[in-house]
Amino acid sequence: MIATRTPFRITLGGGGTDLPSFYRKHGGFVVALGIDKYMYVVVNVPHADRLVRLHYTRSETVADVSQLQHELAREALLRHGIHDAIEIASVADLPAGTGLGSSSCYLVGLLNALRAYTLNPASLETLAEEACEIELDTLRKPIGKQDQYMAVYGGLTTIEIDRAGVTKATRLNISPYSLSDFVANTHLYYTNVQRVTTDVLAEQNQAMNASGGGSVEESLLGIRDIGYRIAEAMGGCNFDRFGELMHEHWLAKRNLSDRVTLPVVEQLYEHVRAEYGVLGGKVAGAGGGGFWMLYCPRNGDRLMKFMAGQGLPRLHYAPELEGSRVIANGLKTSWGHFHAPAGKGAAGGE
Numbered sequence: 593m594i595a596t597r598t599p600f601r602i603t604l605g606g607g608g609t610d611l612p613s614f615y616r617k618h619g620g621f622v623v624a625l626g627i628d629k630y631m632y633v634v635v636n637v638p639h640a641d642r643l644v645r646l647h648y649t650r651s652e653t654v655a656d657v658s659q660l661q662h663e664l665a666r667e668a669l670l671r672h673g674i675h676d677a678i679e680i681a682s683v684a685d686l687p688a689g690t691g692l693g694s695s696s697c698y699l700v701g702l703l704n705a706l707r708a709y710t711l712n713p714a715s716l717e718t719l720a721e722e723a724c725e726i727e728l729d730t731l732r733k734p735i736g737k738q739d740q741y742m743a744v745y746g747g748l749t750t751i752e753i754d755r756a757g758v759t760k761a762t763r764l765n766i767s768p769y770s771l772s773d774f775v776a777n778t779h780l781y782y783t784n785v786q787r788v789t790t791d792v793l794a795e796q797n798q799a800m801n802a803s804g805g806g807s808v809e810e811s812l813l814g815i816r817d818i819g820y821r822i823a824e825a826m827g828g829c830n831f832d833r834f835g836e837l838m839h840e841h842w843l844a845k846r847n848l849s850d851r852v853t854l855p856v857v858e859q860l861y862e863h864v865r866a867e868y869g870v871l872g873g874k875v876a877g878a879g880g881g882g883f884w885m886l887y888c889p890r891n892g893d894r895l896m897k898f899m900a901g902q903g904l905p906r907l908h909y910a911p912e913l914e915g916s917r918v919i920a921n922g923l924k925t926s927w928g929h930f931h932a933p934a935g936k937g938a939a940g941g942e
Contacts, residue, residue, distance in 0.1 A: 593634060593635070593636045593920060593922055594634070594635045594636075594705045594708050594709055594918060594920065594921050594922075595632060595633070595634045595635075595705070595918070595919050595920040595921075596632070596633045596701040596702075596704045596705045596708075596916055596917065596918050596919065597630045597631075597632055597701070597916070597917055597919045598630060598631045598632075598633070598697040598698075598700050598701035598704070598743050598915070598916035598917075599626040599627060599628065599629070599630055599697070599742075599743065599746045599912040599914070599915065599916075600626070600627055600629045600630065600631070600685070600686060600692040600693055600694065600697060601624045601625060601626050601627065601692060601693045601738075601739070601742035601743070601746075602624060602625050602627055602692065602780070602876060602883075602885060603622060603623075603624045603738065603874075603876065604623045604624055604625060604822055604826065604834070604838075605622070605623045605815075605818055605819035605820075605821075605822030605823065605837070605838075605841060606620065606621045606622035606623055606751075606815060606816055606818070606819025606820075606822070607622060607738070607815070607819075607845075608736070608812055608815055608845070608848065609621055609622065609736075609753075609812055609815060609816040609819065610622050610736030610737045610738040610751065610753055611734070611735065611736040611800070612728065612736075612757065613734075613800035614800055614809070614812050615736075615737075615753040615754070615755065615757065616755055616757070617755070617800075617809075618755070618812075618813065618816070619752070619753060619754050619755055619816075620736070620737075620751075620752070620753035620816065621750065621751070621752055621753070621816050621819045621820060621823075622736075622738040622750070622751045622819060623748075623749070623750045623751075623764070623819055623822055623823040623826065624738060624742050624748075624749060624751070625747070625748050625749075625911060626742060626745070626746030626747055626748075626749070626911065626912040626913070626914075626915065627692075627909040627910070627911065627912055628909055628910045628911070628912045629685040629686050629692070629907075629909060630684070630685050630697075630912075631682065631683075631684045631685075631694060631697035631698050631701050632682065632683050632684065632701070633680065633681075633682045633698065633701035633702050633704075633705050634680070634681045634682070634705075635678065635679070635680050635702075635705045635706065635709055636678075636679045636680075636681075637677060637678060637679070638677060638678075638679055641677075642655075642676040642677040643655060643676065643677070644656065644657050644659075644660065644669075644675075644676055644677075644678055644679075645678075645679040645680070646660060646662055646665055646679075646680050646681075647679075647680070647681040647682070648662065648665075648681075648682050648698075649688075655676065656675055656676055657669040657670055657674060657675050657676065657678075658670065658675070663731055664695065664698060664699045664702070664726065664727070664731075665680060665702060667726045667730050667731060668699060668702050668703050668706060668726060669706070671722070671726065672703075672706045672707075672710055672712075673710075674706065674710075680702065680705075682698055682701070682702075684697075684698075686907075689882065690782070690876065690882035690883050691875065691876030691882030691883055692876055692882070692883060693738075693739035693742060693743060695727075695739070696723060696727065696735075696739035696740045696742075696743050697739070697743045697916075699723045699726060699727065699740070699743075700719065700720070700723050700740060700743035700744055700915075700916045701743070701916055703719060703722055703723060704719060704916045704917070704918060705918065707719070708918050708921055716744050716745060716761075716915065717744075717759075717761075719744050719916070720737075720740045720741045720743075720744040720745070720759070720761070721740075721759070723740035723743070723744070724737050724740045724741075724759075727740065737751065737753060737757075737759055738751050741759060741761050742915075743915060743916055744761075744915045744916055745761045745763075745915045746912050746913055746914045746915035746916075747763050747764075747911070747912070747913045747914070747915075748763065748764045748766065748771065748826065748911065748913075749761050749762065749763055749764065750762045750764060750823050764823065764826055764827050766826065766827065766829055767829075770829045771911050772910075772911075773829075773831065774826075774829075774831050774834075775909065775910060775911060776892070777831060777835075777887060777888060777889045777892060778885060778886075778887050779885065779886045779887075779888055779892065779895065779896065779899075779906055780876075780883050780884070780885055780906065780907040780909060781883065781884045781885075781886070781899050781904040781905070781906055781907065782882075782883055782884075782904065782905065782907060783854065783857060783875075783882060783883070783884055783904065784903070784904075785854065785882065800812070807847055808847070808848055810847075811844045811845070811847040811848055812848070814840075814844045815841060815844050815845065818837055818840050818841045818844065821837050822834055822837050822838070822841075825837060831887070831889070832871060832889055834872075834887065835870075835871025835872040835887035835888075835889065836871050836872060837872065838871070838872030838873060838874055838885075838887055839865075839871060839872035839873070840872075841872070841874055842861070842872060842873055842874055845874065845875075854875075857875065857884060860902065861873050861886075864886060864888075864895060864898070864899075867898075868888060868891045868894055868895040868898065869888060869889065869890050869891050870886045870887065870888045870895065871887050871888070871889065872886075872887050873885060873886040873887065883907065884904075
C-alpha cells in the first residue's frame with residue numbers, strides 16, 4: 593500500500609489571476625497558505641485479478657482505466673502507463689466544493705502516489721506542472737494554477753505566473769509565532785453550501801475571453817494589485833493591514849460574478865464588521881459558498897459565539913508548512929516484490 597497526504601489551502605490574495613485567460617494577458621500573482629486539513633489517497637494492487645477499482649464518493653470497478661468516469665484518476669493513470677490491476681481509495685478531512693482546492697489535492701496526491709509506485713520521483717515543480725497539464729490542457733477545465741502548486745508546496749507561499757505560463761512558487765518566511773498569531777485572528781466558517789467551482793470560474797473565463805475583458809478584467813487587475821500588497825503585509829507581519837486589504841479584495845471580487853457571494857453572507861458580513869470589529873473577509877476559492885474567512889483581531893470569542901448561533905461553527909486550523917507527501921510506502925505483491933506496471937521495470941525505467 594502507498595498512501596499520500598496532501599494539504600488543502602486558503603487563498604489570501606490574488607485569487608482568479610492564476611487563470612490562463614488572465615495571466616496570458618497580464619501575468620498572475622497569488623498568495624496562499626497550506627492548512628492542516630488533508631486529502632488522503634491510497635494505492636494498492638489486487639492479488640487475485642487485474643481489475644481497476646476506484647473508491648471516492650462512489651465506487652467504480654472496470655476492466656481498463658480508460659473506462660473510468662472519474663476524469664482526474666483516469667488521466668493520471670493513463671499518463672503513467674497504468675491500465676489495469678490497481679485499486680485506489682481517497683478520503684478527505686473536508687467536503688468537496690468548499691473553495692479549498694480539493695480536486696487538485698486529489699490529483700496531486702494521486703500523482704505523488706503513482707510516482708512512488710512506479711519508482712519515478714519528480715521535483716516539486718514537475719509534479720505541480722504535471723497536475724496543471726492534466727487539469728488545464730488535457731481536461732480543459734476553466735481553472736487556474738494555484739491549487740496544484742499549493743497542494744505540492746504548502747506553507748505560506750506566493751505563486752507568480754508570467755504571460756507564458758511559467759510559474760514560480762516562493763515561500764514567505766515569517767516566524768512560526770507570528771504565523772500562529774495570524775491564524776488565531778483569521779476565522780474560517782463553513783456556509784454549509786457546496787458548489788461546483790468550474791461553474792463560477794467559467795463565467796470569469798468567458799468575460800476575460802470576450803473583447804476587452806470589461807469590468808471583470810478591471811477587477812482582476814485590482815485583485816492582483818491587492819495580492820501584491822497582501823504579500824507585503826504578510827511578509828512584514830502587519831496582519832491588521834492584511835485584514836483591511838481583504839475587505840478591498842471583497843469589494844473587488846464581488847464584481848467578477850453575481851455568483852461569487854450569497855445574500856445571507858453579505859448581510860452577515862456587514863453586521864460582523866459593524867459589531868465585532870471584523871476588518872475584512874472573503875468567501876474561499878471562486879466563491880458562491882464553501883468556507884468564509886474573516887479577520888477579527890480583537891473580539892474573536894464573541895464573534896465565534898455569534899457565528900455558532902447562526903449555525904456557522906468555526907473551523908479551527910493550523911498552518912501546514914509541507915506540501916503533498918508519501919506517508920506510507922509498502923506496496924507489495926503476494927510474492928513480496930514491488931509490482932511494476934506494464935512497460936515499467938523495478939527501477940521505473942521507460
